[in-house]
Structure formats: structure tokens, C-alpha cells
Amino acid sequence: MDARYPIGHFESNGAITSAQRAAWIEELEQLPSQLAAAVNDLSQEQLNTPYREEGWTVRQVIHHIADSHMNSYTRFKLALTEDRPTIRPYYEDRWAELADTTTAPIALSLVLIKALHERWVILLKTMSEADYARTFFHPESEKTIALDYNLGVYAWHGKHHLAHITKLAERMGW
């Protein structure tokens, strides 16, 4: 198994049903408490352990989720209020090397992710079928992305990074 992709890549084929969306929203809703449970008992040394060789530390993974999901939330709001806006890509690997990500207490991002996901879920639960069909343009991939697909991507993204932490803890016998 590739330690980088413990749950595989995101896959979505064909139409996305409202039941599928509801399941993804539920996953986003549960992520903050699952993350908190995964890191609650870890020591500073454990938090500073890379989840794989050459990989981010557990601390960086937690702060990265906050960075990434703040960007995603903004993209949802842009797409809901503008016509196919071009979103702003960023270098997530460089963000992850900044001091707030390498050294800040993870409690800060756990609170941030919890509050952010609560707002995100309120928004997601009130979005109509037409809202989920709204899109943004990603200038790097040059793809037009619909919000229902992007919901799936970020439900996957949360589970993907959660699995980095839980698999590491399993391997290390923590």
C-alpha cells in the first residue's frame, strides 16, 4: 500500500445523487471530532513525527487540513456568488513549511477546523440542486469543477489525512 494514499484516490463517476451528497456532508461534519480523537493523547514528540518517510509531521497534517479547508470553503462561497469564478491556487507544500504550520499548537487548528466545518455544513445543508451544479474554474488543471464534485473531494480529503494519522499510530503502536 502507498503510505501517501492510505484510502486511495478520490473517485466519482457519473451523476452525484442527493443521498451521496448527504453522506459526504455527514463525513465533513464528523471530521473535527475524529481528528481530535486521533491526536488527543499524542505527545509533542509524536506530533512531530512524519506520517511517512519524507512526509509531513502529524502537526503539519492537522494545520494543513485547516489551510486546505479554509481555501475550499472560500471557493464554495465564490462559486455561489459569482459566475464560474477563477479560483486562486496556492502551493500547499510551501504553506506547510511556514512556522505556524511546523510549530503552532495543534489545538489552534482543531478549534479552527471545528468552527469552519460547522459553518461549512450549515451552508452545504441549505444548498439546492442548482447550487451544487454551480462551478469554478481551476487555472492550474484548467478544469471547471462543480460544487457537488468538490464536496466529494473534500470529504475524501479529510478522511485521507485522518488515515495518515491513524495508520501512523497503528504502525507505531501508539
Ligand code: NI
Ligand atoms: Ni491534503
